[in-house]
Amino acid sequence: MEKMMLPALFISHGSPQLMTMNNSTTNFLKKVSSTYKRPKYILVISAHWVTNNIKILYTKSPSLIYDFYNFPKELYELTYNANSSIEKSDEIISLLEKGGFSVEKDTKRGGFDHGVWSPLRFLYPNAEIPVIQLSLPYNLNQYELYKVGEILKELREDTLLIASGSITHNLRDLSWGDENSQVKSYAKKFHDWLIKKLENAEYKLLLDEFATAPYLKLNHPTLDHILPLFIVLGSSSNKKGESLHNEYMYGNLSMDTIIFKE
Secondary structure, three states, rough: OOOOOOEEEEEEOOOOOHHOOHHHHHHHHHHHHHHHHOEEEEEEEEEEEOOOOOOOEOOOOOOEEEOOOOOOOOHHOOOOOOOOOOHHHHHHHHHHHOOOOEEEEEEOOOOOOOHHHHHHHOOOOOOOOOEEEEEEOOOHHHHHHHHHEEEEEEHHHHHEEEEEEEOOOOOOOOOOOOOOOOOOOHHHHHHHHHHHHHHHHHHOHHHHHHHHOHHHHOOOOOOOOOOHHHHHHOOOOOOOEEEOOEEEEEEOOOOEEEEOOO
């Protein structure tokens, strides 16, 4: 009998301020994990740990990195006490190295950035599932990141694969004073182009046309928040991603989660 695979997720994690809010996005994130089986492990690739080559956070009990500034004091008092797994980390390293990618064990970084722990506080608030973090290797293009995802696919028997970033991410043009500000057209056009490709499993077109996507640079002045998507896309068998929670905050910040089921 074929084993049921866990989904892979791309989560638009939004502003750190989301962790203290109570709105439709937080309610969605609290419920989404009830739609699939419970994972034994969680593997996260976050937009907030960018490296030249692939690194893995190699420590049994990571601390937290509060890598955000000028937010209310209460955000810096939040905790998420998840352990990691050295055994699972070694398995991931072995997989990637067999696939032709070198992986550096990072024992100095110490902790999870908020791209890891802020969404997990909603999905798994008890922090009882071991969490492993891979860095985002910025020297790899979308095709190579897709290949990384193909290699990681077999982990989905017991591991929830999460890419944490944002479908749109132009912080310089946010309407900070208005959470429900009117959505800006450039954000919607890029979002809709991307979601159409994902929902129609047009992954080859997405890979080939990514560099010329509508308003790419306006939505992503840097690519760190969108590139993790290609890893979870590569881990999908049918290459079809379903958009969940199609909402925006602050006028241009998409809060979509994309789920890749088998």
